[in-house]
Amino acid sequence: DVVLTQTPPTLSATIGQSVSISCRSSQSLLHSNGNTYLHWLLQRPGQSPQLLIYSVSRLESGVPNRFSGSGSGTDFTLKISGVEAEDLGVYYCVQGTHAPWTFGGGTKLELK
Amino acid sequence: QVQLKESGPVLVQASETLSLTCTVSGFSLTNYGVIWVRQPPGKGLEWMGIIWRNGNTDYNSALKSRLSINRDTSKSQVFLKMNSLQTDDTAIYYCTVGVTYWGQGVMVTVSS
Numbered sequence: 001d002v003v004l005t006q007t008p009p010t011l012s013a014t015i016g017q018s019v020s021i022s023c024r025s026s027q028s029l030l031h032s033n034g035n036t037y038l039h040w041l042l043q044r045p046g047q048s049p050q051l052l053i054y055s056v057s058r059l060e061s062g063v064p065n066r067f068s069g070s071g072s073g074t075d076f077t078l079k080i081s082g083v084e085a086e087d088l089g090v091y092y093c094v095q096g097t098h099a100p101w102t103f104g105g106g107t108k109l110e111l112k
Numbered sequence: 113q114v115q116l117k118e119s120g121p122v123l124v125q126a127s128e129t130l131s132l133t134c135t136v137s138g139f140s141l142t143n144y145g146v147i148w149v150r151q152p153p154g155k156g157l158e159w160m161g162i163i164w165r166n167g168n169t170d171y172n173s174a175l176k177s178r179l180s181i182n183r184d185t186s187k188s189q190v191f192l193k194m195n196s197l198q199t200d201d202t203a204i205y206y207c208t209v210g211v212t213y214w215g216q217g218v219m220v221t222v223s224s
Contacts, residue, residue, distance in 0.1 A: 001173055039211055041157075046207060048214040049157065060212070092157055094211055099170040101147070103157040 002027050006104035013083045014110040020062050021107045023093035025074040030097070039098035040069055040078045043106075044089040052091075053078065083109070114138035116146075116207050116215035122124060124197055126224045132217060134190040134207030141183055143167065144210065146190045150203040151217075158203075163190055197222045 006078045013019050029036050040053040053069035056076060066081045078085040080087055088111060093104040115148040120132035141163075141171060148160040161171040163181045171179050175194065183190045190207060 041211060043157075048217055049208075050214075051212045054212070057124070090156075094157075094159070095209075099162075099164070100172050101159040103149075105161060106156045 002029075002095055002098045002102050004095060004102055004104035006091075006093060006107050008107060009105065010110065011110045012110055014112050015085060017112075018079065018082050019083060019109070020080075021078045021091055021093075023071075023076045023104050025076070025095060027098065028073045029076075029095050030073060035097075036072065038069075038071070038076050039094050039096065040044055040067075041092045041094060042087070042089050043092065044086075045046060047089075049092065065070045080109075085111075093100070113210065114213045116213060118205060118207055118215045118218040120205075120218055120220065121154065122219060123221050123223060126199060126222055128197055129193060129195040130197055130201070130220060130222075131193040132205055132218065132220075134192070136188045136190070136207075136209070139209070141185045141188060141190065146183070147190050147208050147211070148190075149206045149208060151206070152200070152203045160192070188190055199224050 005024045007022045029038050036056050041049040043049040052063050057069045068079050070077050090106045091110050092106050115137045117135050133222050145162050145164040147162045150158050162180050163169050178195050180193045201224045204219050206217045208214045
């Protein structure tokens with residue numbers, strides 16, 4: 001199975017600070033159809049996960065554009081340009097290129 | 113709009129079988145696959161398996177011997193069955209469509 005390694009496991013930030021989260025895959029996530037199925041989720045405390053970014057860099061409808069995704073192959077990054085209080089929670093990357101799908105271990109974003 | 117709701121017992125005895133139902137609305141199960149994901153208390157997300165729109169299934173390698181996912185398209189329901197439960201199967205169980213739409217989850221406790 002594909003292993004996704006997220007770093008850092010915990011991230012402390014002040015409001016307005018820009019931060020990045022890394023997700024590295026044990027295999028290339030480029031599908032034979034040319035798409036890369038690497039997505040980013042946010043899980044706020046006590047809530048179900050929410051999709052932020054799909055297919056590496058595509059912003060889900062309704063998600064603020066301070067969130068952006070980049071990367072290719074095995075290395076991917078989620079960037080938040082100007083953290084807001086509502087962004088606190090745990091971020092997960094998830095791959096859907098190879099069955100079974102797998103999640104990264106999560107990155108907890110907290111206030112400094 | 114798309115909605116998913118998990119239902120099932122909140123307390124199960126060890127060694128017994130867990131049966132959960134995901135009831136969906138706003139889309140047809142013949143057009144979209146449904147994924148089951150679980151989250152032990154205080155831990156990360158674990159992809160359990162998927163039933164694709166054509167009825168085929170894929171399972172997490174670690175759970176494959178204990179897990180089955182089926183559906184009733186006429187009732188818009190997807191079923192999860194997992195046998196030989198242990199206490200470390202205690203978790204919130206979610207169903208999701210493409211990690212875009214999520215149910216609220218159901219907390220299942222396995223008692224010894």
